[in-house]
Amino acid sequence: MPSSNHQNDAVHQGNTMPLKRAMSTRHLVMISLGGAIGTGLFLGSGEVIAQTGPVGAIIAYIFGGLIAYMVMLCLGELAVHMPVSGSFGAYAKQYIGPGTGYTITWLYWLTWSVTLGTEFTAAALLMQEWFPHISMWIWTLIFGGVVFGLNMISTRLFAESEFWLSLVKVVTVIAFIVLGLMAILGAVSYQGYTSAPLFSNLTAQGWFPEGLFPIFATMLIVNFAFSGTELIGVAAGETKDPAKNVPKAINTAIFRLLIFFVGTIVVISALLPHQAAGLAAEGVSSSPFVTVFNQIGIPYAEDIIRFVIITALLSAANSGLFAASRMMWSLSHQKQLPQIFSKVNARGIPYIAVMVTMLGAMPGLLSEQFAPETIFKNLLGVAAFTMVVVWMSICLSQFNFRRQWYKQGKTVQDLGFAAPLFPIVPILGFVFCFITCLSMVFDPEMLAGFIGCMIFIVLCYLSYYMIYHKKS
Numbered sequence: 001m002p003s004s005n006h007q008n009d010a011v012h013q014g015n016t017m018p019l020k021r022a023m024s025t026r027h028l029v030m031i032s033l034g035g036a037i038g039t040g041l042f043l044g045s046g047e048v049i050a051q052t053g054p055v056g057a058i059i060a061y062i063f064g065g066l067i068a069y070m071v072m073l074c075l076g077e078l079a080v081h082m083p084v085s086g087s088f089g090a091y092a093k094q095y096i097g098p099g100t101g102y103t104i105t106w107l108y109w110l111t112w113s114v115t116l117g118t119e120f121t122a123a124a125l126l127m128q129e130w131f132p133h134i135s136m137w138i139w140t141l142i143f144g145g146v147v148f149g150l151n152m153i154s155t156r157l158f159a160e161s162e163f164w165l166s167l168v169k170v171v172t173v174i175a176f177i178v179l180g181l182m183a184i185l186g187a188v189s190y191q192g193y194t195s196a197p198l199f200s201n202l203t204a205q206g207w208f209p210e211g212l213f214p215i216f217a218t219m220l221i222v223n224f225a226f227s228g229t230e231l232i233g234v235a236a237g238e239t240k241d242p243a244k245n246v247p248k249a250i251n252t253a254i255f256r257l258l259i260f261f262v263g264t265i266v267v268i269s270a271l272l273p274h275q276a277a278g279l280a281a282e283g284v285s286s287s288p289f290v291t292v293f294n295q296i297g298i299p300y301a302e303d304i305i306r307f308v309i310i311t312a313l314l315s316a317a318n319s320g321l322f323a324a325s326r327m328m329w330s331l332s333h334q335k336q337l338p339q340i341f342s343k344v345n346a347r348g349i350p351y352i353a354v355m356v357t358m359l360g361a362m363p364g365l366l367s368e369q370f371a372p373e374t375i376f377k378n379l380l381g382v383a384a385f386t387m388v389v390v391w392m393s394i395c396l397s398q399f400n401f402r403r404q405w406y407k408q409g410k411t412v413q414d415l416g417f418a419a420p421l422f423p424i425v426p427i428l429g430f431v432f433c434f435i436t437c438l439s440m441v442f443d444p445e446m447l448a449g450f451i452g453c454m455i456f457i458v459l460c461y462l463s464y465y466m467i468y469h470k471k472s
Helices: 006-011 025-035 037-054 054-081 088-096 096-129 138-154 154-185 213-217 219-226 230-239 242-273 288-296 303-333 353-367 372-405 425-441 444-471
Strands: none
Touching: 025 096, 025 154, 025 242, 025 303, 037 213, 037 219, 037 242, 037 288, 037 303, 054 088, 054 213, 054 219, 054 242, 054 425, 088 096, 088 303, 088 372, 096 138, 096 353, 096 372, 096 425, 096 444, 138 154, 138 303, 138 353, 154 242, 154 288, 154 303, 213 219, 213 230, 213 425, 219 242, 219 372, 219 425, 230 242, 230 303, 242 288, 242 372, 288 303, 303 353, 372 425, 372 444
């Protein structure tokens, strides 16, 4: 079983050097919150409410949080035992099979490089509302340049910038929940209501106005909202004292996200008719956050929220570029990609991998010519699906790892961190993620993305066996 020291020492070849351990718990927690509080919450939450109704959305997000927590517990056990950059691919390679490890690493790279496209597209759409005469692709290039710069300077600067960018989002979400609850309870006035709306809106049109099926159908969007939490696993290889910091960060991040997401859904659902919560014709700026702040009477609400959402999107892109470039570094380090991708500069940054991953943001430039909303939804579908497949691999890796651990005559007490209730947690996590993947098949708008993902997976396995057989 390779230890973390072995993993990090193995990198001293040619131009490659180990990635630096420069992150603390506060960085880890904020990176995972930063990865998660992005498009999924500010824009996706309204879409879920519109499709499922208020109570359905609350159930979907609680269930999504539970799935994410099960996956993160599995990841925590693996990351503490084997803290390496490019973690899920390394775990899948060791505990499922080398072809799967290779494919999972590429899938996670695809998840985040596609997410870069969604984040830059959405941020450019928002900037266009302030500056309608400036072309969208110019904004995409500007944002790309900023995120690229933050990732290239140093891991420490990346972690620090992510901490502050995430803080802006966290403060906004808390303010939204607090002000929203005050409006619900009548402590602040809310346009269109003479008495406090309280919680009657939640069930005004029945418990499940759209039926039960949409709860299942929207699970992909909900799981995408929680994606980013697994960044803790990627960052474990660059974290001080992973045995202490990783489990702490996982618990903190998941419970904060549950409070933020469910609190947000309750506020939006209580204050807006559920049909009005989705993305309207005006596009991305019709975020339910803007509507609620406007009706509470916050001056410049639209501008404030637009600024916060842009910050949120850039922060998620910042985390995404970090994660995807580490995956590419990992493939190269394992000699499954040309050695050039594992080259790191004097500051310990895999700069070639960062540059190539930035190309994943290119689909964002297409939105000038095609319908941005359509591109946005398709990119979102691809990113969400690949993410959930990666989550399935984490559950399966932990299941196989623990069985091997017991076969070697070791006990749970010998583990630095153990996921509870084995084997229930990995099995349920895997099954629920699989069901979520199936939901993509039932959404006609996402079917093209689903087929594209399946082709990508097949190509990954084919390319792995071609490379592998060439070598052997």
